[in-house]
Amino acid sequence: MLELRSVTAGYDRAAPVMRGVDLTIAAGASVGLLGPSGCGKSTLARVAALLHRPDAGQVVIDGQPARGWRHRAPREQRTAFGVVFQQPRLSADPRLTLTDLIAEPLRAVGRAPEAAAVVPALAARVGLGKDLIGRRPHEVSDGQLQRACLARALVLRPRWLICDEMTAMLDASTTASLVHVVEEYRAEHGAGLLAVGHDRVLLERWCDGTTHWDDLTGGL
Amino acid sequence: MADTKDLVWRAKGGVRRSTRAWRVRTSAVLVAAVVLAVLVVPPLVNLDEQAVDLGMKLHPPSLSHPFGTDDVGRDLLLRCVYGLRVSLLVGVVAAVVATVIGTAVGALAAASGGWVDRIVMRLVDVFSSVPHLLLGIFIVAMFRPGVWPVVVSVALTHWLSTARIVRAEVLSLRSRPYVDAAISGGASRLRVAVRHLLPGVLPQAGLAAVLMVPHAIWHESALSFLGLGLPTHQASLGTLVQSARGSLLAGDWWPTLFPGVFIIVPTLAIAGLAGAWRERINPRRRSELML
Structure with a gap:
């Protein structure tokens, strides 16, 4: 189980991009997170993967609270996540x-x-x-x-996959093939998935359930 | 009408391209000649560049002394080659030391971030606000004249711009998603620095070092000319020009001219090569320069 508990995060303490966000993904389950561009979904994905230190809140990985962020996170916690970013050129x-x-x-x-x-x-x-x-x-x-x-x-x-707009830059056939690889891997290893995107059709077909950014943040 | 405009424009571009190639080739030949002269000539000829011959003092250029002789009859060609050797040594060592200091400080500031970054970069600003020749004079004045005080003085006054360049470069690389991916892949801080950040910074730092060599040579010459650098018996381009001042007023032009040429030509050649390198690793800058 991957739990984000009342996470407040952003790039300026005075104006966080999200306040008190809760998100839970059951072991082996997949959740699609939908939202418009620039709303903060990527930041949430980076918090979940321990790559961005939130201003407040907790990330709990299979019952263990995250003990740090980025390099301060213990290696076995960091490597529990496989992360795919939106722009392959920069990644x-x-x-x-x-x-x-x-x-x-x-x-x-x-x-x-x-x-x-x-x-x-x-x-x-x-x-x-x-x-x-x-x-x-x-x-x-x-x-x-x-x-x-x-x-x-x-x-x-990894036990968890975080796909942050993984297919936003790709054509339909590459998208299908990458999603297929992810699903095959998850079926084999029972890994959980957080897929972030703005393509409702894709995420609804790909994931067990989808949640909208506005529902997560209470429309704030 | 539009056609002719286009043709003229293209012709201009072509001319510029060929001048650039010519400049790079000339610079390369000159730098190679300098390196060869400095490394090969002194051990081969095995002559004493300090040999005084008062009977031959201040002879104008001739076949036996192509650059003439100085005021105590020493051969100026030999003095110039030895002087170039010392100046080049000072320039290269000072530039390398300055680049290492600058890279370390810049990388440390960028990697630490927060207050460490702020304090270090404000210190860099403070150092930069003092004219660096003045600071260099202050540093050499604390030691007895010699090669190493000059190296220290030039190195300590020239790392500032490299620190700025490296810091900016590391800051931009550090925020790339591939660093995030490396962290997520279990990479330690050291591994991220050595494997992903340093290779990205090295071309810039290397370029900064080469660009600094001519500048460091000019500084050595300036310090020696002011009588604060190397002791006058030791030939360096600066001391040669300095000791020639008296004879210039008497109308003897060669003891000033040849060391002066030896300062200007090699440094411009090195700068020319470095410029070509910069255009190579930064093609966008090249297209901006073309306009």
């Missing part, structure tokens, strides 16, 4: 090849030897062929790069 270090990009989390947690076996299989699973994974981000399309970013999010087998 990929331009100097790393796609192979290195996907292997990076394994290396960061000291499991580099596994990379040789895990990365090609995972790349194939997200639909990246052998000829593509040796390239750097500027040599592939947005869709291909987002596939690599999804593979990177899955490589440590």
Whole structure:
């Protein structure tokens, strides 16, 4: 179970973008969070993934309160989340090849030897062929790069996936294929999902339930 | 009418492009020649650049002394090459030290954020508000004349702009989602810094270092010219120009001209190369310059 308890967060203490937001996702469940652009959904997603320190409130992961944010969060809490962002160009270090990009989390947690076996299989699973994974981000399309970013999010087998507008930059067929990969992974590993977006049709088909930003914040 | 305008515009662009290529090539050749002269000539010729020959004093350029001789009969070509060697050493070491200090301070300020950042950057502002030649004079004045006080003085007065550049660069890189992704992937602070932030900053820092070399050489020359840098018997471009002042008033132009050329040509060549490098790593700036 992933619980956000009365989270107040933003970038200026005097004017937070959200006040007292509660959100609960049952283990293995998926929730779609809908809202207009700029309302604060991404900030909420970053709080949930322990990437943004809220001004007040708590994040509880499977019964354990988060013990810090960003680097201060213990590694096993941070890596419980696989995060995919909206813009693949900005989410990929331009100097790393796609192979290195996907292997990076394994290396960061000291499991580099596994990379040789895990990365090609995972790349194939997200639909990246052998000829593509040796390239750097500027040599592939947005869709291909987002596939690599999804593979990177899955490589440590997280218990929670946070997809922040993952498909907003992509065409319909790439969207379908990435959603399929996420759902396949969740079916195998029982991972929970928070999918943030503004595409009601997509999120209603993708997730067990959807919630609207206005309902979450009480229309504030 | 529109066609001719277009043609003229294109022709202009072409000319500019070829001048730039020519400039880069000339700079590269000159820098290579300087490096070669400085590294190869002194061990090969094995002559004493301090050898005094009072019978040969202040001879104008001739076949045996292409740059002439100075007021105690030392060969000026040899003095210039040795002087360039010392000045280049001072310039390069000072620029590297200044860049390391600047990168460390800038990265620390940006990585820490908050009050550390504010205090460090205000200190940088305070240092920058003092003319740095003045600050440099103040620093060398505290030591006995020599190479290292000059290096310290130039290094300590030149890291400020690098600190600003590196801080800005780290701040912009740090907020990229790929840093978030790295944190979420379990990367430690050190790993994020070394693997993701530093490689992004290094080209800028390296460029700042190269751009600083000519500036550092000018500073060494200025300090030595003022009599505060290197001791006068040690040939450096600054001390050569300084000791030539007296003979210039007597109409002997060569002891001033040749060291002066040795200051200007290599430094402009290094600056030219660095400029080309900057245009390479920052293509948008190039297109802005083209307009």
